[in-house]
Amino acid sequence: MKKVFVKSYGCQMNVYDAERMADMLATEGYSETKAMEEADLVILNTCHIREKAAEKVYSELGRVRELKKEREASGQETKVVVAGCVAQAEGKEILRRAPAVDVVVGPQNYHNLPALLNKSRSERVVDTEFPIEDKFDHLPAPSKARTRSRGVSAFLTIQEGCDKFCTFCVVPYTRGAEVSRPVAKILDEALRLADAGVRELTLIGQNVNAYHGEGPDGSVWSLGRLLHRLAEVPGIARLRYTTSHPRDMDDELIAAHRDLPAVMPYLHLPVQSGSDRILDVMNRKHTGDEYRRLIERIRKAQPRLALSSDFIVGFPGETDAEFEETMRLVADVGFASSFSFKYSPRPGTPAAEIDAQVPEPVKAERLARLQNLLEIQRQAFNHGTVGQTLDVLLEKPGRHPGQMAGKSPYLQAVQIETDRHAVGEIVTVRITQAGSNSLFGEWVGPGSQVAA
Numbered sequence: 036m037k038k039v040f041v042k043s044y045g046c047q048m049n050v051y052d053a054e055r056m057a058d059m060l061a062t063e064g065y066s067e068t069k070a071m072e073e074a075d076l077v078i079l080n081t082c083h084i085r086e087k088a089a090e091k092v093y094s095e096l097g098r099v100r101e102l103k104k105e106r107e108a109s110g111q112e113t114k115v116v117v118a119g120c121v122a123q124a125e126g127k128e129i130l131r132r133a134p135a136v137d138v139v140v141g142p143q144n145y146h147n148l149p150a151l152l153n154k155s156r157s158e159r160v161v162d163t164e165f166p167i168e169d170k171f172d173h174l175p176a177p178s179k180a181r182t183r184s185r186g187v188s189a190f191l192t193i194q195e196g197c198d199k200f201c202t203f204c205v206v207p208y209t210r211g212a213e214v215s216r217p218v219a220k221i222l223d224e225a226l227r228l229a230d231a232g233v234r235e236l237t238l239i240g241q242n243v244n245a246y247h248g249e250g251p252d253g254s255v256w257s258l259g260r261l262l263h264r265l266a267e268v269p270g271i272a273r274l275r276y277t278t279s280h281p282r283d284m285d286d287e288l289i290a291a292h293r294d295l296p297a298v299m300p301y302l303h304l305p306v307q308s309g310s311d312r313i314l315d316v317m318n319r320k321h322t323g324d325e326y327r328r329l330i331e332r333i334r335k336a337q338p339r340l341a342l343s344s345d346f347i348v349g350f351p352g353e354t355d356a357e358f359e360e361t362m363r364l365v366a367d368v369g370f371a372s373s374f375s376f377k378y379s380p381r382p383g384t385p386a387a388e389i390d391a392q393v394p395e396p397v398k399a400e401r402l403a404r405l406q407n408l409l410e411i412q413r414q415a416f417n418h419g420t421v422g423q424t425l426d427v428l429l430e431k432p433g434r435h436p437g438q439m440a441g442k443s444p445y446l447q448a449v450q451i452e453t454d455r456h457a458v459g460e461i462v463t464v465r466i467t468q469a470g471s472n473s474l475f476g477e478w479v480g481p482g483s484q485v486a487a
């Protein structure tokens with residue numbers, strides 16, 4: 036049997052795509068390996084979001100080239116595929132820079148992989164045209180055993196692409212225009228996942244809350260309505276969704292946080308900056324105060340909400356005072372967890388053309404200050420859950436024998452001492468201690484969260 040090694044960089048969309056590629060190749064006779072050295076087919080599923088992410092691919096390809104040569108010397112062939120967002124953004128350029136690469140395939144084209152691999156026997160191939168047909172219609176569903184092996188929490192792509200064109204971001208170019216999958220297709224996939232033991236679905240999309248898919252009755256469904264339907268799927272106890280844009284948090288979605296126990300009290304809602312001028316130049320289409328008021332409304336619907344965000348520091352032209360406004364917004368709102376980045380100019384994006392780029396040391400200093408504040412807030416949030424009883428979805432054996440690891444509703448990792456519970460159970464746990472990366476707790480009873 037031939038072996039495939041897939042490595043994914045970047046966001047959850049890539050994790051999901053990597054699984055779909057492996058599923059498809061399984062039907063072509065490939066088994067998955069975690070050791071690149073023994074792979075007949077190496078796939079790098081790449082990310083273009085920041086320069087560092089994109090450059091990582093080329094250093095990895097250097098390593099792959101050595102491997103390919105070594106295997107060749109012992110009479111073994113290795114095919115090398117670059118997929119994902121760098122593939123989409125750079126296309127042919129990758130063939131020029133990386134001689135080891137046989138196939139370059141974009142995120143909307145990977146259903147063509149078997150045909151492309153075939154073609155690559157005689158020539159190096161690039162497939163990055165945005166296709167008319169929907170790749171999802173061509174992707175085989177994984178076997179129940181494969182789904183089971185991936186655990187009780189699964190990603191489900193419901194929406195792809197982005198029409199927002201924030202001036203710093205490559206996603207609208209690498210992933211194309213916004214497309215929502217029809218409700219019936221999503222429901223089929225959810226039923227199949229639940230049937231294989233999945234208890235928690237994370238609906239994913241670059242702009243997931245802009246979801247507007249065709250319903251079974253032909254009308255357009257919002258994310259709020261879709262969540263109501265998915266909450267009825269037998270076995271599914273928890274629903275999450277990511278990533279959302281503040282402009283698309285509509286009333287129906289906010290109400291779902293109040294009305295559906297399955298919708299977890301956790302929300303990743305990137306704000307990027309606290310300065311109105313910077314937000315405007317970023318083309319985010321909202322102000323800092325609009326974000327504050329929005330959070331107030333969501334917290335009114337779900338007072339236990341744990342909030343998370345992405346931030347960019349050192350956007351072109353960002354002054355000290357404007358950066359302080361970001362610090363103020365963080366202090367005002369309070370975040371349970373966050374991701375923060377130094378602005379990275381990306382080729383082809385409007386912000387990269389702005390003259391007033393912020394010097395690297397200034398970016399570094401701002402990032403350190405912001406991350407320090409965010410870390411204090413994260414620790415405070417985690418310590419605040421000590422003494423509380425929380426539902427924990429058990430996901431896998433814990434670090435030590437007799438322990439299990441799971442997730443709280445707030446997406447915190449929780450370790451509990453137990454030898455009588457199974458993966459996939461939701462149990463009630465009293466949190467006894469907060470470590471730097473996970474919580475510790477003791478079992479107090481069966482979970483209150485029952486599956487539909």
Ligand code: SAH
Nearest residue numbers: 203204241278305345346347376377378379
């Ligand atoms: N669709 C999501 C996020 C997509 S990218 C949203 O609208 O928020 C994930 C995060 O990467 C972004 O939220 C942003 O914080 C960061 N990011 C995107 N482009 C960047 C760039 N050029 N430099 C630094 N960070 C960037």
Ligand code: SF4
Nearest residue numbers: 197199200201204206
């Ligand atoms: Fe990028 Fe903005 Fe679209 Fe998010 S909303 S993917 S940051 S362009």
Ligand code: F3S
Nearest residue numbers: 045046082083084120
């Ligand atoms: Fe990266 Fe593409 Fe995701 S650029 S963040 S892998 S959409």
